[in-house]
Amino acid sequence: MKRVMHFQLFVSLATLLAAAMLAGAEIHNGKMDDVILADFEQATYGDWSTVGTAFGTEPAHGALPGQMPVSGFLGNGLVNSFHGGDAATGSLTSRPFLINRSVINFLVSGGRHPGETGLRLVINGVTVRTTTGTDSERLDWASWDVQTLEGKTARIEIFDKAVGGWGHINVDQIILSDTRKAPVIMKDVLYAETYRPQFHFSAKKNWLNDPNGLVYYQGEYHLFFQHNPDGINWGNMTWGHAVSPDLVHWTQLEHALLPDKLGTMFSGSAVVDWHNTSGFGTAAEPPIVAMYTAAGGTNPESKGEPFTQCIAYSTDKGRTFTKYDHNPVVPHIAAENRDPKLIWFAPTRTWVMALYLDKEDYALFTSPDLKGWKQIQTVTMPGASECPDFFPISVQGEKTRKWILTGANGHYLVGDFDGAQFKSEPGFTPQIADNGANYYAVQSYSDIPSADGRRIQIAWMNGGRYPEMPFNQQMSFPCELTLHRLPDGLRLYRYPVKEIRGLYDSAVTYESISLSPGINAFEKNESIKGRELDIDLEFEPGTATELVLSVRGELIIYNCKEQTISFLGKSSHLEPANGKVQLRVLIDRTTIELFGNGGRVSMSSCFVPSPENHDVSLTASGAPIKLPSIKVHTLKSAWQGVH
Ligand code: FRU
Numbered sequence: 001m002k003r004v005m006h007f008q009l010f011v012s013l014a015t016l017l018a019a020a021m022l023a024g025a026e027i028h029n030g031k032m033d034d035v036i037l038a039d040f041e042q043a044t045y046g047d048w049s050t051v052g053t054a055f056g057t058e059p060a061h062g063a064l065p066g067q068m069p070v071s072g073f074l075g076n077g078l079v080n081s082f083h084g085g086d087a088a089t090g091s092l093t094s095r096p097f098l099i100n101r102s103v104i105n106f107l108v109s110g111g112r113h114p115g116e117t118g119l120r121l122v123i124n125g126v127t128v129r130t131t132t133g134t135d136s137e138r139l140d141w142a143s144w145d146v147q148t149l150e151g152k153t154a155r156i157e158i159f160d161k162a163v164g165g166w167g168h169i170n171v172d173q174i175i176l177s178d179t180r181k182a183p184v185i186m187k188d189v190l191y192a193e194t195y196r197p198q199f200h201f202s203a204k205k206n207w208l209n210d211p212n213g214l215v216y217y218q219g220e221y222h223l224f225f226q227h228n229p230d231g232i233n234w235g236n237m238t239w240g241h242a243v244s245p246d247l248v249h250w251t252q253l254e255h256a257l258l259p260d261k262l263g264t265m266f267s268g269s270a271v272v273d274w275h276n277t278s279g280f281g282t283a284a285e286p287p288i289v290a291m292y293t294a295a296g297g298t299n300p301e302s303k304g305e306p307f308t309q310c311i312a313y314s315t316d317k318g319r320t321f322t323k324y325d326h327n328p329v330v331p332h333i334a335a336e337n338r339d340p341k342l343i344w345f346a347p348t349r350t351w352v353m354a355l356y357l358d359k360e361d362y363a364l365f366t367s368p369d370l371k372g373w374k375q376i377q378t379v380t381m382p383g384a385s386e387c388p389d390f391f392p393i394s395v396q397g398e399k400t401r402k403w404i405l406t407g408a409n410g411h412y413l414v415g416d417f418d419g420a421q422f423k424s425e426p427g428f429t430p431q432i433a434d435n436g437a438n439y440y441a442v443q444s445y446s447d448i449p450s451a452d453g454r455r456i457q458i459a460w461m462n463g464g465r466y467p468e469m470p471f472n473q474q475m476s477f478p479c480e481l482t483l484h485r486l487p488d489g490l491r492l493y494r495y496p497v498k499e500i501r502g503l504y505d506s507a508v509t510y511e512s513i514s515l516s517p518g519i520n521a522f523e524k525n526e527s528i529k530g531r532e533l534d535i536d537l538e539f540e541p542g543t544a545t546e547l548v549l550s551v552r553g554e555l556i557i558y559n560c561k562e563q564t565i566s567f568l569g570k571s572s573h574l575e576p577a578n579g580k581v582q583l584r585v586l587i588d589r590t591t592i593e594l595f596g597n598g599g600r601v602s603m604s605s606c607f608v609p610s611p612e613n614h615d616v617s618l619t620a621s622g623a624p625i626k627l628p629s630i631k632v633h634t635l636k637s638a639w640q641g642v643h
Pocket of ligand 1: 226386408
């Protein structure tokens with residue numbers, strides 16, 4: 001055993017070394033050596049080029065005439081744009097270099113004027129990272145996280161456009177590295193932490209995954225969720241609980257369902273039993289009934305138990321739940337069968353439950369009382385597994401009503417259901433509801449008042465990263481689903497719920513602008529930098545090459561020739577409709593959710609922006625792009641006043 005391990009260690013180290021040698025770098029203690037891009041120790045700027053007068057012709061050796069003492073730089077030389085005092089302007093730009101480490105560290109001080117004094121990292125003409133000075137002459141370490149940019153060729157531009165007080169910048173030691181020199185800025189106030197989503201739900205602390213038991217009752221949207229009360233990673237599955245009056249402001253309550261001798265509490269759903277078919281409440285005060293999977297064998301108390309389906313009820317608006325005495329109500333059927341989703345089928349006054357069985361197989365069940373269940377059908381959905389959802393929805397502009405069956409990844413079938421059988425549309429292959437990088441375990445709300453008729457879906461944004469945060473993972477922003485008849489067939493659209501307007505702070509709007517290549521439409525909009533945003537714009541791709549929305553270093557690119565929208569490693573086809581493309585983009589601290597043409601395209605993705613990069617820009621390339629309208633709203637935090 002030991003020998004095998006040594007051998008494996010040897011092989012992996014050897015592979016690492018070979019890779020490092022290929023890259024022309026050295027490796028020490030398992031880490032790649034830093035690459036010093038510039039230390040400004042030479043007599044000249046070498047292959048860096050200057051424009052204007054502020055940077056002089058060579059590195060400085062401390063303070064320049066008229067400047068306060070400059071400290072914190074390493075060695076003798078540094079970049080100092082005080083040549084000619086604060087009034088002088090100019091820039092100093094590196095040659096192109098390959099980003100081959102995950103971090104760029106540098107020392108910086110001088111004027112704090114975002115956009116006017118500072119350094120920027122530029123890829124293909126677009127600023128992807130930027131940092132300004134600190135209104136101090138003492139250089140300190142700053143770091144850009146460039147992991148997602150590795151393999152790209154970039155330039156660094158040090159710029160000084162400011163002419164007034166503190167109109168200069170000092171820089172030294174620009175180093176490509178795998179280790180941050182600057183500490184991650186962490187505000188440890190609850191709900192204000194560096195990577196805490198500001199208008200998406202995350203657990204107060206610890207791990208979260210699937211949304212569970214989404215149900216509306218007496219003015220409250222309930223959001224139960226897979227939660228680990230004891231750790232930052234998955235485990236000890238328990239139903240966490242939060243409520244909201246508007247799908248935007250959430251209050252986290254006590255845990256609703258705790259592990260027991262049948263297992264830990266896996267995913268499931270909840271309904272209001274309006275007719276008290278279960279007898280757990282009264283018709284005047286109907287119970288909320290939750291159905292969940294007891295994951296037998298996942299805690300010591302349930303050793304040897306299989307996965308079964310159980311129910312629990314609440315008669316106090318979901319504040320406490322009582323588990324049914326005769327659980328489980330559905331015995332073990334197959335493998336790790338799980339994730340029951342309930343719906344009331346009014347025409348036959350029956351409960352219907354969709355359950356995940358195994359592989360790509362789901363089953364439908366019926367019950368008169370939520371306690372006794374009969375399997376009526378199995379349905380295979382290629383490409384899907386786990387977390388079914390099953391609900392009716394009207395086709396937009398028609399009287400037709402269809403039924404949708406979804407899997408955890410949001411893949412869906414459209415068909416008809418008569419209370420006994422679900423029949424998929426002839427020839428319908430499962431469709432993808434969202435093509436982002438972080439969209440999973442989708443579920444829609446039960447019991448939203450029918451006059452309203454909304455079908456609202458929340459997903460777990462699985463796989464997001466939240467370095468050094470007290471919580472892990474977040475939910476997607478709630479989206480309304482609508483069904484549309486297109487030439488290709490029936491398709492679900494996703495679009496953010498209108499309640500987001502309750503968070504609108506300031507607004508920047510433009511009408512009918514023509515954006516020339518190289519111009520940033522948001523150049524003058526300092527107020528939107530680094531903020532949570534709701535962007536809604538329409539453009540005519542015309543003969544341009546690309547429209548690029550750059551958000552805190554991430555590029556959202558519409559390729560006008562290919563008619564694709566791409567960001568964070570995912571790409572979707574998005575054709576103009578009547579010559580125009582509409583883009584709605586929600587930006588939170590760690591997410592970009594994009595909706596194209598009213599929700600025809602939906603892409604939910606997570607990212608880890610560098611805390612210092614606050615840039616937002618909108619640029620065209622190839623030819624000018626006409627934008628009939630741009631609306632940008634900054635958003636207030638949904639956690640204001642929540643502790
Ligand atoms: C989906 C899932 C479910 C299961 C739950 C456990 O993400 O695997 O199938 O019930 O998570 O946490």
